[in-house]
Amino acid sequence: MTTIRKFFGLGIIIMIILGLFTGKSYAEMADNGSILKEYLSSGYNDNILEQRNTLLRFQAENNLSVDGIIGDITNEALAEENKKIIDIIPEEIMKKEWFIVINKTKKILTVYNNGEIYKKYPVALGKDSTPTPDHKFTIINKLKNPYWGGMGGKFKPIRGGASDNPLGKRWLGLSTEKYRGYGIHGNSAPFSIGRYISAGCIRMINEDVEELFEYIPIKTDVWIGTEKALEEWGIKQYIEYEKKEEICSVLQLI
Template sequence: MKTFLFPLFGAAAVLAAGAANANDRYAERPPVVVSPDLSAPWVLQLGHAPGIVRQSRQEVQPQRRYRRLAEPDQLRTAAVQAPAKRMVMRPQIDPIYLPQEVAYDGPQKPGTIFIDTRENFLYLVGKNGKARRYGVGTGKPGFEWSGTHKITNKRVWPDWRPPAVMIKREAAKGRYLPTYLAGGMENPLGARALYLGSTEYRIHGTNQPWTIGGAVSSGCIRMRNEDVVDLYERVNVGTTVVVL
């Protein structure tokens, strides 16, 4: 009987020692390594996007990790830099399209949004001959329009339901759009949307900020996410929007 028990107690001791060594090995957890691929321009956008983003089958990109910034002030001021050896180069926006205060002597009343589609600027008219100016992307050839509307709705991280005519038009080009895309970092409407009248046009953010300053949209007014968040906080439903 003693001969039979000895191997069992010996094996138990070996297992206990092995468990202790394993616990010692992981007593200090290894540091978390964050991917350095943080250089894409759209990292400077709000986080906490609702819903699950479903990408188009034709546009699935390799998954990357991005840093998300939760507060609007961080969104406007933070800069994220990646190591040079991993930096992903993107076209840079012309500084002329960054927000700035300018003189304004036009006919629009203070509080009005005025959009110059020829120069690709959006003006929020202020008092005392001043206006806050933002760079925008406007309708590409064949999609230009003008008119006056009121802001009828405001949405945070809006979802996207492309019109049937757009889905058909893009399919003819071999680009297949989803019928629905939840709000989020990959959504082309970006962080905020201001809906114009009863039209399908919006002033909205973008996940392609390098396109600002060009004729690039299907009629919507496109802004950097940082800028549309700023504008969103300054205007209310009922604000007049003049597009020329």
């Protein structure tokens, strides 16, 4: 009996530690999850941008594939309370004040602050003919209301700040030692987020990139890759559901 009590006590301590570790993430997730549930209860409409963005943000925050589809996996994450958002990262990321990882497989941009998840955002990435490259970049510039040059003469240039500017109103340019012209930016096609549709850049919801722009400094590292590439770099991002059966069994024995 004493052993069981000690085990139960240890279990409580572990649960408290896990609660402290995941508490911030759940607090940040609570709004999008609860709002999405309200949309679903009243009739979710994918054609309403606000509702779709809420779904995309919920999927990103839960390390789900950002696809804008309410399927079994998304419903499980909505219904299950005992879950953990797990990001395994290498020491290099832990040592940096700010660090960005873009998961091309799931279409998630994750911001880390001193090795902890700070925020996750849904993104759009390059289409098959113009894929976003797997590469370790650095942010080299930040621009408000960037001018769009029309992709080297293919299209008519668009002035900065215009509503039809494909870059939106914020641009975070990526280093050019190997690949040129890539950046993280806003959009003029808000329903494109969550898709492989760009010329290779990373599109964000306009409000999200404006938020990111304010706190992310120049020289921040940005690692972009498929889940396979990220795992080779020591990064894994997934959701895990906790089981209560063992704790319940212990309670019954006491």
